[in-house]
Amino acid sequence: MNNIIETVDLTKIYTMGSEKIAAVDHVNLSVHRNEILTIVGPSGCGKSTLLGLIGGLDRPTSGHVVFEGKKLPSSEDKLAIFRRKNIGFVFQFYNLLPALSALDNVKLPLKLLKISDKETNKRSKELLKAVGLQNRFYHKPGELSGGEQQRVALARALITKPGLILADEPTGNLDSKSGHQILELIQQMNKNYSQTFVIATHDLNISKIADRSIHLLDGRIICSD
Amino acid sequence: MLRLSLNLLLHHKSRMLLTTSGIAVGIIVFLMLSAGTTGTIQRSLNLYRVQSTCDLIVVDKEFTSQQLISVQKIDGIDIAEPAIIEKAAIIDNFYEVIALPRSSALFNIPFPASKVILIPDFLSRGWKVEDNNVIEITYVTPEKRKTVSLPISIFSSENTDIPLKIILDLETGRDLFDIYANTILIRLNPATDINMIEQKIKNFIGSCSFQTYEDAFSTVKEKNQNFLTFKTVITEIAFFIAGIGILNEMLLSTDRQKREIGILKSIGFTSYQIVQVYLAQVIILGILGVIMGITLSLIMIKCVYGTLGYIHASDILVGISLGFFWILLFAFYPLYKAKRSSIVNCLK
Numbered sequence: 001m002n003n004i005i006e007t008v009d010l011t012k013i014y015t016m017g018s019e020k021i022a023a024v025d026h027v028n029l030s031v032h033r034n035e036i037l038t039i040v041g042p043s044g045c046g047k048s049t050l051l052g053l054i055g056g057l058d059r060p061t062s063g064h065v066v067f068e069g070k071k072l073p074s075s076e077d078k079l080a081i082f083r084r085k086n087i088g089f090v091f092q093f094y095n096l097l098p099a100l101s102a103l104d105n106v107k108l109p110l111k112l113l114k115i116s117d118k119e120t121n122k123r124s125k126e127l128l129k130a131v132g133l134q135n136r137f138y139h140k141p142g143e144l145s146g147g148e149q150q151r152v153a154l155a156r157a158l159i160t161k162p163g164l165i166l167a168d169e170p171t172g173n174l175d176s177k178s179g180h181q182i183l184e185l186i187q188q189m190n191k192n193y194s195q196t197f198v199i200a201t202h203d204l205n206i207s208k209i210a211d212r213s214i215h216l217l218d219g220r221i222i223c224s225d
Numbered sequence: 226m227l228r229l230s231l232n233l234l235l236h237h238k239s240r241m242l243l244t245t246s247g248i249a250v251g252i253i254v255f256l257m258l259s260a261g262t263t264g265t266i267q268r269s270l271n272l273y274r275v276q277s278t279c280d281l282i283v284v285d286k287e288f289t290s291q292q293l294i295s296v297q298k299i300d301g302i303d304i305a306e307p308a309i310i311e312k313a314a315i316i317d318n319f320y321e322v323i324a325l326p327r328s329s330a331l332f333n334i335p336f337p338a339s340k341v342i343l344i345p346d347f348l349s350r351g352w353k354v355e356d357n358n359v360i361e362i363t364y365v366t367p368e369k370r371k372t373v374s375l376p377i378s379i380f381s382s383e384n385t386d387i388p389l390k391i392i393l394d395l396e397t398g399r400d401l402f403d404i405y406a407n408t409i410l411i412r413l414n415p416a417t418d419i420n421m422i423e424q425k426i427k428n429f430i431g432s433c434s435f436q437t438y439e440d441a442f443s444t445v446k447e448k449n450q451n452f453l454t455f456k457t458v459i460t461e462i463a464f465f466i467a468g469i470g471i472l473n474e475m476l477l478s479t480d481r482q483k484r485e486i487g488i489l490k491s492i493g494f495t496s497y498q499i500v501q502v503y504l505a506q507v508i509i510l511g512i513l514g515v516i517m518g519i520t521l522s523l524i525m526i527k528c529v530y531g532t533l534g535y536i537h538a539s540d541i542l543v544g545i546s547l548g549f550f551w552i553l554l555f556a557f558y559p560l561y562k563a564k565r566s567s568i569v570n571c572l573k
């Protein structure tokens with residue numbers, strides 16, 4: 001099976017007062033295994049909503065998502081377990097727990113998989129080293145720069161070795177140098193760990209690292225290249 | 226999971242401080258009131274306490290020594306002792322006169338460490354230890370003021386340094402206070418007909434009222450029921466006010482917590498695991514609040530009442546239960562709201 005993810009007539013409609021807005025409108029999309037796919041479009045075109053639906057963070061109004069040949073589960077808890085095992089998220093604003101150190105943030109997903117402390121520690125440190133944070137293990141997010149925080153977030157997304165990483169504007173809050181470093185890391189991780197990346201962005205430059213891009217406007221795919 | 230809870234908790238220090246303080250304040254109010262009520266109950270029960278078992282109490286009747294001797298000679302009566310029962314002796318800041326069991330004694334007065342005693346308003350006077358050997362008693366009534374110095378050797382004392390009780394013999398008490406005993410405490414011989422005894426006593430001292438010891442005891446308990454109700458109401462109000470503070474802070478911090486919950490959910494925490502994380506926080510806060518509350522309460526009770534004897538383990542247990550009940554009620558509502566929000570909303 002070459003596709004890791006497929007969406008079938010995926011639709012998400014929000015109701016605002018009496019108005020209904022289709023944030024994602026009958027999207028049919030396939031994501032190939034081990035590729036880097038970018039979803040490009042202007043602000044408000046439905047990129048983040050689509051990413052949320054693919055990753056099971058949000059429920060579609062109609063249509064469904066198929067992951068490795070199986071429809072996403074419908075119950076909250078089964079979805080949580082699905083995310084834990086199969087999906088890594090990277091957000092624009094990092095979404096790290098400010099109370100925990102960089103190392104503890106990265107370790108957190110492994111705790112849920114009941115992996116031994118020794119193994120958890122070893123893997124987390126290795127990954128933090130891989131993203132260039134060997135001197136920042138015990139720093140809390142508030143003590144790290146934006147680029148460093150995003151690298152911690154990337155390490156956290158990768159730590160469980162999920163099949164799919166969903167990144168929502170991963171460089172949107174970073175200066176160009178840090179943004180460039182993050183993109184290099186994504187390419188490196190894609191090669192080294194054979195992981196699939198779906199990146200939502202409004203920055204056309206990011207598409208340069210992608211194997212494939214789709215363009216979204218008003219919740220619909222308008223072209224693919 | 227516990228470590229994660231602790232880390233998240235330590236990050237929100239203001240919430241931690243406010244919640245534990247709220248619980249502590251609630252417990253302090255509850256235990257202080259409990260100690261106050263228990264002290265009052267204990268003192269009022271002392272009013273009726275006798276050292277030997279008492280079967281029958283003749284009340285509301287002043288009598289002469291001759292009448293008392295006649296009662297003592299009635300067949301079926303083992304012991305008949307004079308006493309004063311001051312029914313209205315539950316007065317704050319006053320030490321009550323206690324009914325005496327000993328035939329030779331009239332007053333049995335708890336003597337405080339401060340060495341100054343005020344006894345009930347029907348006597349209205351001050352007692353003062355002048356030195357180690359002499360006690361000075363000032364006695365004032367509407368009719369006269371009298372100050373008498375007596376050697377301390379005439380008092381019975383359980384403590385050689387500071388007497389805890391002063392027992393005056395009947396004649397000294399009568400001489401000092403011009404008060405006759407108004408009560409006779411009676412112990413009957415086994416299998417004695419109580420109605421027959423009552424009739425015979427009436428023949429000697431005229432019309433009078435009778436109470437069994439159990440009647441007297443239940444009267445005191447009944448009177449103190451009002452205190453218990455009062456205590457419960459005040460405590461609930463204290464916990465409620467503390468709870469409103471907790472709720473307010475929790476609602477303010479819900480945005481932060483919503484984000485935390487959103488992050489945990491996106492990583493793969495199930496609802497059950499999220500409840501575990503926050504339940505552990507609530508338990509930690511509850512334990513801290515309870516420890517703080519009980520410690521401060523005990524210190525304050527010792528300072529205010531001079532003894533920890535008025536506080537019972539059951540009161541402490543009730544205080545702990547109330548503390549946890551309120552913290553669960555007020556801490557979980559915002560979390561419940563946050564938990565129900567979608568992950569996307571939590572992360573916005």
